[in-house]
Amino acid sequence: MALAACATGLIAQPALADTVSTKGGIKVKSDDGSFVGEFGGRLMLDAAVFDNDTADNASGTEFRRLRLHSKGKIHGLGYKIEVDFADGDTVTKDAYLQMAVAGGKLTIGQFKQYFTMENLTSSRYTTFMERSYLTSFSPSYQVGVGYWGHYNALGFGISAFNAYQDEDADGGSGTTEGVGGSARVIFSPSLSEDVTLHVGGSALVTGGIEGRNRVRVRAAGHLSDASRPDIVNINTGERSESTIFALEFASIAGPLSVQAEYLGGTFETETVEQDVAAFxxxxxxxxxxxxxxxxxxxxKxxxxxxxxPHGAYEIAARxxxxxxxxxxxxxxxxTLGLNWYMNPQVRFMLNYIAADVAEGSDEPNAVTARMQFDF
Known part of the structure; x- marks a missing residue:
């Protein structure tokens, strides 16, 4: 009996090895190959110390992101589900199905809309702890349908979505809701083995927004709650709409990289019109x-x-x-930054931020730090 059990175990092991893998993450595959799943997550623990001016930003710590995700394929259809548990809240990020269509990918569900380079780059890979002010205008994760395709060095995407904003999470009350659409075109040729050039443009249109239409920025990092002015704050009781365009540029030449984006647009109702710009x-x-x-x-x-073996060191300025x-x-x-990539999954970040709100009405400075890992 013991020999039989041992033999059975030895026979079963190869089958298990074929269905569960830990190379590059936690991956599971069904016996018939109809399901392939990967499980992972990310943790970003931040700290900030402020040199305040007029606003009273509180120095402290926070879990900036605490996410778990599952992604893979079900009968040939791609899927991803990602949830963020930071600050004790449960917030759905990605939740979609994806299928191959005409050489590209059609996505249905909740996903990041096709708008600006830095917004679409994962927070795991951005150079600084926080993205630029420009990304505050992005619709980010919305429920909709989108298509992304590429041909050689050319990439293009278009989406339509439900323009939803939870004002409770943004210092307001209730929700706003309307419709929107985004589009992005990129051209990314490889000039040589060590040199890459990237240019592109995005467009974003929203309409029928009921209630408040608001855009805010945190002047000196995510913990600078007191230095958090409104760039746009339309709450007239009228339906509002917006039209925004953005241009993007990046160049990588060996250890040196440069990236920049410009945005301009208009927010308006029947009686109000506000023009914005960011860079x-x-x-x-x-x-x-x-x-x-x-x-x-x-x-991206x-x-x-x-x-x-001792990792990679990066210095940066923005x-x-x-x-x-x-x-x-x-x-x-x-913002000045120093990053230590201990290994591909672990990074330590240090940022110094000197900000100026409304020509000297508030000039907060901050030293911020992050411990980050993902799997």
């Missing part, structure tokens, strides 16, 4: 010789893999600006 420029350099990975098919930055031309209100900042 940022970033440069980074790897002291240890790595190069920022870039996916030319999707126009990817995971840095250190070349040395200028960030946003304004509302209609009321001469602006916010700008300079």
């Amino acid at each position: 940022y420029a970033t440069t980074s350099y790897f002291l240890t010789g790595e190069s920022r990975p870039f996916n030319a098919k999707t126009g 930055f990817g995971r840095v893999k250190p070349r040395k 200028y960030d600006y946003v304004e509302n031309d209609s009321n001469d209100f602006e916010v700008e900042s300079v």
